[in-house]
Amino acid sequence: MENSKKRGSFLVRWWFTAKMALHGIVANPLRSALTILGVAIGVASVVSLMGIGEGARRAVVEQFESLGANVITITAHDPSVEFDTEYHEELIERVVGLEAATPVVSDKASLKWRRTRGRVDFLGVNNQFPFIRDHELASGHFFTSLHVKQRSPVVVLGYNVAISLLGGRNPVGKSITIDGNTYRIIGVLKEKGIGKAEDIDNKIVIPYTSALKISEKRKVDAIWAKAASKIEADLAIVQLGRIFKRKLGLDQKAPNFASAKEGEEEGGKEGGEENKGSVKPVPKEPDSPRPTLPSSGDNLITITSLNKLVQEADKANRVMTLLLGGIAAVSLLVGGLGIMNIMLVSVTERRTEIGVRRALGAKQTDLLLQFLLEALYVSIIGSIAGIAAGIWGLDIFENQGFQTAVSFSAIKIATVVALSSGLVFGVYPAISASSVPPVEALRSQ
Amino acid sequence: MALLKLEDIHHSYKMGQINVDVLKGIDIHISRGEFVSIMGPSGSGKSTLLNILGCLDIATRGTYEIDGNRIEKLSDSRLADIRNEFLGFVFQHFHLLSHLNARENVELPLIYRGMWGNDRKRKATEALEIVGLGDRLHHLPSQLSGGEKQRVAIARAITMEPAVVLADEPTGALDSHSSNNIMRIFKKLNKELGMTIVQVTHDYEVSLHGQKTYHILDGVIERIENVESGGGV
Numbered sequence A: 001m002e003n004s005k006k007r008g009s010f011l012v013r014w015w016f017t018a019k020m021a022l023h024g025i026v027a028n029p030l031r032s033a034l035t036i037l038g039v040a041i042g043v044a045s046v047v048s049l050m051g052i053g054e055g056a057r058r059a060v061v062e063q064f065e066s067l068g069a070n071v072i073t074i075t076a077h078d079p080s081v082e083f084d085t086e087y088h089e090e091l092i093e094r095v096v097g098l099e100a101a102t103p104v105v106s107d108k109a110s111l112k113w114r115r116t117r118g119r120v121d122f123l124g125v126n127n128q129f130p131f132i133r134d135h136e137l138a139s140g141h142f143f144t145s146l147h148v149k150q151r152s153p154v155v156v157l158g159y160n161v162a163i164s165l166l167g168g169r170n171p172v173g174k175s176i177t178i179d180g181n182t183y184r185i186i187g188v189l190k191e192k193g194i195g196k197a198e199d200i201d202n203k204i205v206i207p208y209t210s211a212l213k214i215s216e217k218r219k220v221d222a223i224w225a226k227a228a229s230k231i232e233a234d235l236a237i238v239q240l241g242r243i244f245k246r247k248l249g250l251d252q253k254a255p256n257f258a259s260a261k262e263g264e265e266e267g268g269k270e271g272g273e274e275n276k277g278s279v280k281p282v283p284k285e286p287d288s289p290r291p292t293l294p295s296s297g298d299n300l301i302t303i304t305s306l307n308k309l310v311q312e313a314d315k316a317n318r319v320m321t322l323l324l325g326g327i328a329a330v331s332l333l334v335g336g337l338g339i340m341n342i343m344l345v346s347v348t349e350r351r352t353e354i355g356v357r358r359a360l361g362a363k364q365t366d367l368l369l370q371f372l373l374e375a376l377y378v379s380i381i382g383s384i385a386g387i388a389a390g391i392w393g394l395d396i397f398e399n400q401g402f403q404t405a406v407s408f409s410a411i412k413i414a415t416v417v418a419l420s421s422g423l424v425f426g427v428y429p430a431i432s433a434s435s436v437p438p439v440e441a442l443r444s445q
Numbered sequence B: 001m002a003l004l005k006l007e008d009i010h011h012s013y014k015m016g017q018i019n020v021d022v023l024k025g026i027d028i029h030i031s032r033g034e035f036v037s038i039m040g041p042s043g044s045g046k047s048t049l050l051n052i053l054g055c056l057d058i059a060t061r062g063t064y065e066i067d068g069n070r071i072e073k074l075s076d077s078r079l080a081d082i083r084n085e086f087l088g089f090v091f092q093h094f095h096l097l098s099h100l101n102a103r104e105n106v107e108l109p110l111i112y113r114g115m116w117g118n119d120r121k122r123k124a125t126e127a128l129e130i131v132g133l134g135d136r137l138h139h140l141p142s143q144l145s146g147g148e149k150q151r152v153a154i155a156r157a158i159t160m161e162p163a164v165v166l167a168d169e170p171t172g173a174l175d176s177h178s179s180n181n182i183m184r185i186f187k188k189l190n191k192e193l194g195m196t197i198v199q200v201t202h203d204y205e206v207s208l209h210g211q212k213t214y215h216i217l218d219g220v221i222e223r224i225e226n227v228e229s230g231g232g233v
């Protein structure tokens, strides 16, 4: 009996204390709204800025991942060091962990299909291309090593090229004219997406033997290799660095192994002063067409592991995301200070009310809870409004063509920080409300 | 036996470095069912005394017992319980909460008691009927006259059926008509419900409604006046 009465008593008191705290907010609608706005702006900026940062990070990662896993690109930046067309085979033999490699020739050629004429980027590779780039075919099949050896006039179309030439119809088996010669379409690559995999969707792929002929070259300026795993890719880069250093050792200019950490160290050790300055920075722009573009003419060869680039870019973007979040958190803090400010004003204004409540039997805990809840309500409403506004803001960004991500962790962080700032900044005013001696509270008029 | 027992009560306020002695040795015994007035010039310490009687303040020195319980030793939480269950307060300036209507104001002590909805509403309505405001349940304080506000405040003070009602100049802000009304209610509470009433007043007429008047001067009881008939009206 006594017990159930007690329990009922707590429930009723807390329920009404919660209701009265709500009264406190409704009583001053404008003031409460402004305080809530302060919190909401903080939460919204955390959610949207971290969402933008996270979106940028994902864009970069996807960009790199579209180039294929564990791919190493070796690019010569000077005609004097270009590679023989069999050189990639030598590399596979000498370097442990390399599974496949292809010479790469890229250029432009004229294209003719019925009445359609134009110029198109082509890529000359060997039959390992789909494997190296993790790129499947939408229809047909890729060319074989025999096609490559025999310099067969066959072509595999990028997805967009196929669409724009033939609409929805299957182009496999049809013929197109490249640089005056007729090529048979034997396959179409799957869609990678806008700007992905060096814009492969808008290119055509032919055997490198044909490509050399079209661009009138005897050597290739790039080799793509694929390692069996991340670790082997890292090791392979070190080996490749040694090989090319020896190969180009007598050259006036020292080679530069950029991007890879090992390469950087070696370049530093061996290349001396001249080299240090020209170590190429990791490109971070998601829309930079080639992560391996040279930054200066000093570089003869760039050896790049995409893994490294992904890692570095990912790390850099994570740091940026956190930085953005940190900046936004400051505005959350300001929102919290707003709560504290308004609660202190409220406590001062309502001293008489506090005194009356105390005279009628309210305990310190009742008042503590009342004012704490009032602060919490502000931060709860502010959080909800802020999350909504933040997501809305991200949507606007998305519509502007940026990649964004509504990151759950950002929402979590923002909410936790907002609520705890409501608590932290509400505690002091609430304590000061509950600890006024009843007489003094009543006297203050 | 005395219900409220003040013995050798001293009270001083700290003003920076100096202590201002306000009460300088007060002995008062108030029995159950008494209706007592406290009079004295402004600044003589009447409110201070009433606050101590109401457990809103603790005397600097001396003992205060309610029904045999020493007050100075109790925790803040216990004091809140005593104020809630045992004492009812009526203030000169009513002190109703402006965003609550008449009945909700009266419900406040019942809420702090932890009483459930229907019981609480019934009790609050009863209290308002006792003070003659059964038809003003849903009026906000701003929609009530001064006299009516004070009657709501009285309803709030008595809804817990406290043993003692403490009133600090309950008629101080009212005209004579409303004052008489309040006094009639006090006498009814005293006579019919057996509540003990302690009121502070500046008005000699008002003090005559009680049975006994303590005249305070400069922190001590100057004299005790027994009112003949227990007042007219």
Ligand SMILES: Nc1ncnc2c1ncn2[C@@H]1O[C@H](COP(=O)(O)OP(=O)(O)OP(=O)(O)O)[C@@H](O)[C@H]1O
Residues within 6 Å of the ligand: B013, B014, B015, B020, B022, B040, B041, B042, B043, B044, B045, B046, B047, B048, B049
């Ligand atoms: N918190 C305080 N700090 C300092 N002095 C105080 C405080 N409260 C009251 N006093 C002083 O104590 C004295 C008595 O105050 P009290 O309010 O008890 O007087 P009162 O008899 O009720 O006067 P009134 O009739 O004007 O209400 C006054 O001189 C007042 O200045």
Ligand SMILES: [Mg+2]
Residues within 6 Å of the ligand: B046, B047, B048, B168
């Ligand atoms: Mg006074």
